[in-house]
Amino acid sequence: MPSIMESFAALTVGSVESVSPSEIIAVLELDAPQATALNTGVPTAFPRVNGYVLIPNEGGAVVGLIVWLGIERSPFPKRTGLRDYGVVDLPYPVRKMCVAPIGTLVRDPSSCADPPDYCLNRGVTVFPSVGDPVLLPTHNQLRAIVEARGRDRRVFIGRAPLAGAARVSVDPDKLFGRHLAVLGNTGSGKSCSVAGLIRWSIEAALEEQADSDRQKPINARFVILDPNGEYPKAFADMGHRVRVFRVPTTEQDEADKPLHVPAWMWNSWEWTVFAGAQPGAQRPLLLEALRDMKAGGVTEAPVHSRLRRLLKSYLAEFQRMMAEGVSAYTGFPSNKECGDLIRTLQTASEAYARRLGSASTDESSKRDDLHESLSALSECARRVADAKHWASKDKDREGYNNFSEPELDDIVEAIKRVLSFLPEQVGHCGPSQDAPIPFEVKDLADHLEFLATRVPGGNVSQFVATLAMRIRTMLGDRRLGPVVHPECELSLADWLKDYIGDDGGSNGQIAILDLSLVPSDVIHTVIAVTARLVFEALQRYHRRKGEELPTVLVLEEAHTFVSRERDTEGPIPTATQMCRQVFERIAREGRKFGLGLVLSSQRPSELSPTVLAQCNTFLLHRLVNDHDQELVRKLVPGSLAGLLRDLPNLPTRQAILLGWATAVPVLVEMRELPKDQRPRSTDPCFWETWTGVVTRSVDWQEIADEWASS
Numbered sequence: 001m002p003s004i005m006e007s008f009a010a011l012t013v014g015s016v017e018s019v020s021p022s023e024i025i026a027v028l029e030l031d032a033p034q035a036t037a038l039n040t041g042v043p044t045a046f047p048r049v050n051g052y053v054l055i056p057n058e059g060g061a062v063v064g065l066i067v068w069l070g071i072e073r074s075p076f077p078k079r080t081g082l083r084d085y086g087v088v089d090l091p092y093p094v095r096k097m098c099v100a101p102i103g104t105l106v107r108d109p110s111s112c113a114d115p116p117d118y119c120l121n122r123g124v125t126v127f128p129s130v131g132d133p134v135l136l137p138t139h140n141q142l143r144a145i146v147e148a149r150g151r152d153r154r155v156f157i158g159r160a161p162l163a164g165a166a167r168v169s170v171d172p173d174k175l176f177g178r179h180l181a182v183l184g185n186t187g188s189g190k191s192c193s194v195a196g197l198i199r200w201s202i203e204a205a206l207e208e209q210a211d212s213d214r215q216k217p218i219n220a221r222f223v224i225l226d227p228n229g230e231y232p233k234a235f236a237d238m239g240h241r242v243r244v245f246r247v248p249t250t251e252q253d254e255a256d257k258p259l260h261v262p263a264w265m266w267n268s269w270e271w272t273v274f275a276g277a278q279p280g281a282q283r284p285l286l287l288e289a290l291r292d293m294k295a296g297g298v299t300e301a302p303v304h305s306r307l308r309r310l311l312k313s314y315l316a317e318f319q320r321m322m323a324e325g326v327s328a329y330t331g332f333p334s335n336k337e338c339g340d341l342i343r344t345l346q347t348a349s350e351a352y353a354r355r356l357g358s359a360s361t362d363e364s365s366k367r368d369d370l371h372e373s374l375s376a377l378s379e380c381a382r383r384v385a386d387a388k389h390w391a392s393k394d395k396d397r398e399g400y401n402n403f404s405e406p407e408l409d410d411i412v413e414a415i416k417r418v419l420s421f422l423p424e425q426v427g428h429c430g431p432s433q434d435a436p437i438p439f440e441v442k443d444l445a446d447h448l449e450f451l452a453t454r455v456p457g458g459n460v461s462q463f464v465a466t467l468a469m470r471i472r473t474m475l476g477d478r479r480l481g482p483v484v485h486p487e488c489e490l491s492l493a494d495w496l497k498d499y500i501g502d503d504g505g506s507n508g509q510i511a512i513l514d515l516s517l518v519p520s521d522v523i524h525t526v527i528a529v530t531a532r533l534v535f536e537a538l539q540r541y542h543r544r545k546g547e548e549l550p551t552v553l554v555l556e557e558a559h560t561f562v563s564r565e566r567d568t569e570g571p572i573p574t575a576t577q578m579c580r581q582v583f584e585r586i587a588r589e590g591r592k593f594g595l596g597l598v599l600s601s602q603r604p605s606e607l608s609p610t611v612l613a614q615c616n617t618f619l620l621h622r623l624v625n626d627h628d629q630e631l632v633r634k635l636v637p638g639s640l641a642g643l644l645r646d647l648p649n650l651p652t653r654q655a656i657l658l659g660w661a662t663a664v665p666v667l668v669e670m671r672e673l674p675k676d677q678r679p680r681s682t683d684p685c686f687w688e689t690w691t692g693v694v695t696r697s698v699d700w701q702e703i704a705d706e707w708a709s710s
Contacts, residue, residue, distance in 0.1 A: 011136045014026045014029050014133075015027055015133055015134060016055060016130055016133075016134060019127055019129065021101075022100070023098050023099065023101075024055065024062075024100075025096060026055075026064075026134045027094055028095040032047075033047070044136065044139075044142070047066060047069055047095075047097055049066055049067065049068070049069060050065065050067075050646060050656075050667045051065075052137055052142060053099060055099075055135070056133070056135065059106075059126035060105055060106035060126075061106075062101050062103075062104060063103045063120065064101055064102070065102050065664070066097055067098050067100050068098035069095075069096075069098075072093075072094050102124075103120050103121060103123065103663060103664050104120070104124055105118050105119075105141060105145060106118065106119060106120075118140065118144035119149055120144060120145055120663045120664065145664060146664070147167050152169060152174070153169040154172060155169055155170050155172060156200065156671070157200060157671060158668040158669050158670040158671050160666050160667060160668055163666070168662075170657075170661045170662065174660050175661040176598065178591060179590070179591070179596060180197075180596070180597070180615060180616075180619065181599045181601070181607075182619045183600075183601055183604045183628075183632065184620065184655065185621070185622050186681075187652065188623075189654075190621050191230055191556070191679040192679065193621070194598065195231060195234040195679050198235075199673075199677065201220070205218045216504060217504060217505045218505055221505065221509060221511075222554060223500060223513070223554065224511065224554040225513050225527055226513060226514050227515045227516065227523065228556065228681070229514045229516035229517075229680070230680045231514075233676075234678055234679045234680075236676070237676065237677065240507075240508055241509050241510060242508055242509075242511075243510070243511045244257065244514060245259040246259055246517070247483060247514070248482045258482065258483075259515075259518075260486045262484060263441045263474075263485060264294075264436065264437065265436045266525075267433075267434040267532070268290055268433040269434075269578070270529055273572060274522065275466075275467045275470050275471065279317045279572070280317075280344045281348075281464075282463050282464060285448060285451050285452060285467075286448065287309075288309065289447050290433040291431070291433045292447060292451075293439040293444055293447060294439050304422055310348060311418055312419070315415045315416070317341065318341075318408055319412065321338065322408055326402075329402070329408060330402035332399070335388070335399070335401065336399045338403050338408075339385055339389065339399070342384055343381070343385050345411070346381035346382050346385060349375075349377045349418075350378045353378060369421045370421040370422065373420075377415060377417070380410055380411055384403070384410065436492050438489075442475055442485065444471055445467075445469075445472050480522060483526070496533075500537060500551060501551075515527065522575070524578070525575050528579040528582045531553060531583060534551065534553055535585070535586050535589075535590060535595055538590075542593045548592075553590075553595060553596070553597050553598070555583070555597070559601040559602070559604070559607050561580070562580050562583045562584075562599065562611050563576060563580060563608065564607060564608055565577070565608070580611075584608055587611040587614035587615070597614075599612075603625070604632055605631045612631075615659075616660035617659035618632070618635065618636070618656075618657075618659050620656045620658070621655045622648065622649070622651075623648065629648070644656070653669055654669050654670070
């Protein structure tokens with residue numbers, strides 16, 4: 001039986017030449033394996049990029065990930081002992097490798113087995129020194145590096161091809177709890193990995209529950225936002241565990257449920273974005289209309305109440321401009337938008353001054369002060385607007401020169417003075433415009449037009465025409481109308497049960513929202529509303545119960561809906577910007593309320609940096625684009641950058657798993673899903689179709705009829 005030192009020497013393949021915190025350079029021995037090592041217990045591929053080596057020291061053994069292999073020229077030959085060959089000026093080849101330190105392997109203190117068990121600790125406590133030996137890990141050591149221990153072994157997802165096909169397992173608490181990004185080009189196996197992670201997690205939970213004799217349904221919640229309709233097929237065999245929601249069609253599957261995202265659930269910000277309500281006259285009227293509808297219809301609010309709401313909206317808009325800086329009120333079109341806003345303020349304040357001047361009140365002194373301050377506000381707005389207004393000689397073009405901060409500050413102070421003379425308790429006593437209270441959405445456009453006629457002295461009907469038209473168009477769309485204004489009565493509690501999951505997961509663990517038939521001009525709004533409702537529901541659950549309700553929100557094609565900011569923010573965000581802001585908030589705060597985020601994307605360079613920065617685990621499939629590779633390299637520690645050089649060459653199903661869910665970065669070959677359990681995203685078979693191996697018949701009339709009826 002070989003001694004410990006003999007075993008130690010048999011595994012030595014080189015020595016450390018240089019050490020830094022991010023990389024270790026090692027020189028390989030002349031007799032180190034060229035392709036396969038046979039002295040580790042089982043045949044092991046060595047040396048290989050993404051393979052592992054050990055560098056023992058007093059703290060255990062530093063685990064190194066091979067990120068580079070090469071041959072360099074040495075002025076003297078590699079040799080052992082003190083023998084001198086007498087030749088010093090001829091170049092000799094020397095094999096070297098670059099190793100990234102990724103952890104420390106130590107003996108498991110709780111184990112008494114022989115050979116001993118090992119466990120891997122994150123980080124490196126003691127770095128090696130120059131000249132330290134570099135060893136090949138034995139089969140047991142290799143499995144200890146890759147295979148998870150304890151709680152981390154809960155869900156088996158694949159095997160490590162460069163670690164003796166060791167099992168790669170993850171802990172769902174780490175995988176989903178701190179957000180996961182699955183990135184890879186089309187055809188790299190990205191969608192199959194997402195579907196597999198969900199399926200394998202549920203199956204593992206079912207197995208553990210069966211072992212513990214608990215017969216209740218597993219209390220898991222996955223909400224999949226599927227813009228391409230890929231996932232219903234992948235989970236079709238799971239029956240009652242899956243709820244599929246689709247846009248209602250004439251050929252609706254009986255097992256599917258109609259997709260409903262009622263417009264009465266939208267908050268005021270989402271309504272503003274959808275309707276394109278500008279901050280001058282449109283947004284205040286829209287908010288007032290929403291409050292009235294949620295309060296039960298038209299309200300006869302006192303004139304003071306209406307004036308207070310109007311002035312507060314103007315005050316908020318001017319303060320926003322001043323906070324953003326000169327770009328918000330100088331330069332076209334910002335200066336024109338600012339001038340138009342000041343003109344509408346002038347018109348409204350003049351009209352209210354006339355109306356309040358003739359109103360009767362017992363407190364004549366307060367009435368006089370209010371009338372005087374309104375007149376001063378109107379005069380201030382007129383003076384500022386007139387000073388900057390310009391028009392061509394023939395009046396065919398007009399606009400405003402740049403405004404200054406002191407001018408806007410004068411207007412803000414004038415507004416505050418008027419507000420100081422208004423009664424305090426005149427605010428809206430009904431529900432907030434953001435409260436999810438059902439109302440007849442089809443009546444909203446009519447009520448908007450009614451409110452426009454009630455604005456004293458102002459010609460604002462023209463401003464609400466576009467708002468009313470967009471609302472009526474949305475309700476008249478055959479596909480979108482039933483989604484945002486369903487005929488059936490649906491309460492908020494029923495919606496939450498269907499889309500997030502009932503108590504104890506009794507109605508299934510997976511909710512798939514097939515958004516493939518949602519019109520492209522509103523799909524961002526529908527996704528943003530759904531994600532916000534899920535987030536706020538869990539937030540309120542946490543506040544009420546004091547604990548989290550673990551839920552996973554999966555977003556396919558994430559680069560489309562959580563895109564990198566490219567354009568400047570305007571007075572109101574676009575639907576794309578709103579969608580990004582919702583997911584950025586979920587990425588920042590979702591973990592605290594039990595909401596995990598899974599992003600699947602083929603273009604990571606187009607994703608929001610804020611969202612990517614909050615993802616703690618990455619599953620990286622093949623990435624070919626240079627910009628995508630560069631972005632991914634910036635997301636991982638510098639010492640692991642070499643590991644990602646393999647991304648363009650990864651075959652289908654293979655991926656690099658790194659981050660919080662794994663102790664060390666590992667190349668994993670994902671478990672293969674049967675064909676009927678894969679998302680509908682396979683590559684088209686051109687050749688077999690051309691040559692008649694597979695049949696693809698087509699009836700364009702049938703497609704045309706279905707298309708026309710949608």
